[in-house]
Amino acid sequence: MTTVLVTFILVMVLVSGRFIKYLAEAAAGQIAADALFLVMAFRLPEFLQMILPLSLYIAILLVLGRMHMDNEMVVLRAGGQGDGRVVRSLIVPALVAMSVIALFALYVTPQGDAEVNRIFEEQKGRSVLELLTPGRFHVKGDDDNQRATYAESLNREEGVLENVFVADASFSSEEAGRLLTVWARSGNLVQQDGISYLELTDGYQYQGKPGEADYREVAFEKARVRIGSERSSSRPPEVRGRSTLDLIDDGGNEAMAELAWRWSLVLTVPIMCLAAVPLSRVNPRQGRFLRMIPAVLGYMLYVGLLLTMRSWIAEVPGSERPWYYSMGLIHLIAGFAVFMLYFGDRLKPRRARA
Known part of the structure; x- marks a missing residue:
């Protein structure tokens, strides 16, 4: 329920900002007013696939943070239920979120972007x-x-x-x-x-x-x-509007960058779910929101690095691309950071004895 609520709030904020931008374009005559809601409807899956990982991440931080505040986590640990039990309880919601994001990123969103491209092409040809x-x-x-x-x-x-x-x-x-x-x-x-x-x-x-x-x-x-020209077929959609199978067959640098980005959206879910468990640990005297800001900043850094890597991969051909131009490297760094959140304290005494 917390995930649904956070998703709704973030979607409304993002959609409102984008709608104002399109409304300004309609007022300037660049797009017809009757096409605004169609464009927003086709862009909605793209918004959701970006927001859903963050919403689930924030929801876990809020729920587990409250359990720490109410000393429920202390009771669970006293009963022999540690972080492993908490992680196992997150498997089902994480799988549901991954399935929805995979459906959007690999199938629904490309079709929506293709329709948005088609609408804007029609707007260019309108009198x-x-x-x-x-x-x-x-x-x-x-x-x-x-x-x-x-x-x-x-x-x-x-x-x-x-x-x-x-x-x-x-x-x-x-x-x-x-x-x-x-x-x-x-x-x-x-x-x-x-x-x-x-x-x-x-x-x-x-x-x-x-x-x-x-x-x-x-x-x-x-x-x-x-004031117009002959109606011609729309130009080929941009890379974001191409199907996943088409990107695999293409094999170009832009296609590979877009394909890696789509799979990366799915992989962010389990990594951030695992990171949320140790990041939610707070002292009851400190407040449940103590680690919320650094946790969200960490997520923004993670996604920002993925977006930067997507741009680098799209700009450099495969034959000239360095080995470190890979989305997998960003995920490995994020995975190592999560590993340190869980086991960093255990490694410090060993280093001291060495």
């Missing part, structure tokens, strides 16, 4: 009219060409923009500084041969270079501005 927020400038483009679009209001029943302003600016070497500006009384979306156009009515077009006197003005009753 300016579909993403345009009335009363705000919408800028889209790259370093060479940019387009700013503005509409004073939008008649949603008829799908017509009113008082439309469109400006195309070129920054390439051939046409640097050239500006094409269009103003029209109204505009609506039309499609022809799979291409989206903004059909403008009763307007003017100005073309030229700011600071020069060669501007051309053209009045028109109707004109079309191309």
Whole structure:
């Protein structure tokens, strides 16, 4: 129950922060508002696979810390039940957590990331009219060409923009500084041969270079501005959106880094469960939260090293990769740290006698 409660709180914090970020992108016209909840739903398994190991770890610290505070652990040890009995009692919840994380990391999350990539690809191909927020400038483009679009209001029943302003600016070497500006009384979306156009009515077009006197003005009753391209298949998903079997068949450095990361999420569960038992030992006078902060910092260091190693493995090809570029090394270091938590005090007298 403590694990479920901690998971719920952490998920709400993480989801709220990410939702605010996507909401800002929707307000800027980079993504449609109706796609926000789909994106969050597909990203939820990724959040859970990151939070569940930490939630179980914190839950064990809280529960065992309270047992130490209430002297229940003293009674258990007096009855012959030591750390071994406590560790055995954690096998079932650890196996459940590992199974859920393995399901998410190896199967569910890659499919969710692939869907998120597909949604964002669709958003890139959506027309300016579909993403345009009335009363705000919408800028889209790259370093060479940019387009700013503005509409004073939008008649949603008829799908017509009113008082439309469109400006195309070129920054390439051939046409640097050239500006094409269009103003029209109204505009609506039309499609022809799979291409989206903004059909403008009763307007003017100005073309030229700011600071020069060669501007051309053209009045028109109707004109079309191309705002979309032919619908094409989505680009291949990023490595996070590829299936586990696909990563195994690939064998590239990025694929191997992602594959090692997915298995590492599963391995963090037993290591942190074992670490939580000695870290939960507190003196009743000290309070149950004495070791909570260093314990959580240790977990953050552990996961941070795994993320850093994933980046290193992805950047260096296998033939040039040093032997210490391995997720297994991080797990071995974490395992050694857990071993010292259990048996470090027993080794000190032996060293003193030596």
